[in-house]
Amino acid sequence: MSIRPAISLLLLGSVMTWMLACSSGTPTPATQNTPAAASTTEKPATAPDAQQATTHTISITGFKFQPSELTVKVGDTVEWKNMDSMPHNAVAKDKSFDSGKLKTGMTGKFVADEKAKGTHDYICTYHPNMKARLTVE
Numbered sequence: 001m002s003i004r005p006a007i008s009l010l011l012l013g014s015v016m017t018w019m020l021a022c023s024s025g026t027p028t029p030a031t032q033n034t035p036a037a038a039s040t041t042e043k044p045a046t047a048p049d050a051q052q053a054t055t056h057t058i059s060i061t062g063f064k065f066q067p068s069e070l071t072v073k074v075g076d077t078v079e080w081k082n083m084d085s086m087p088h089n090a091v092a093k094d095k096s097f098d099s100g101k102l103k104t105g106m107t108g109k110f111v112a113d114e115k116a117k118g119t120h121d122y123i124c125t126y127h128p129n130m131k132a133r134l135t136v137e
């Protein structure tokens with residue numbers, strides 16, 4: 001006689017805990033959606049930044065700039081790496097950049113800013129027949 005109410009109480013208790021678990025579990029997927037939506041809005045912002053941060057390397061080897069003609073975008077970095085046994089440099093005729101003296105194995109850097117927009121012929125001042133061209137667009 002006294003067993004039945006005990007079972008119904010037990011059932012009621014388990015139903016209530018199930019309902020609690022269910023109701024507390026419901027908001028979880030909703031909060032998981034928020035960071036997912038935030039990460040998708042971040043993606044377009046980071047993609048152009050990654051494209052703009054390009055570094056272009058020009059090798060100086062055999063008394064030649066390789067590649068001898070290069071086009072970069074504003075914000076890009078140009079590096080000249082001297083792989084010859086002789087010192088070289090890369091100096092723009094319009095003075096927009098000057099790598100400085102580059103001994104064997106040294107690298108000179110130039111960050112193409114807004115002022116550098118245009119086409120620049122440059123030479124190695126030690127060997128003026130070493131000619132190349134850099135275009136910033």
Ligand SMILES: [Cu+2]
Binds near residue numbers: 063088126
């Ligand atoms: Cu040179």
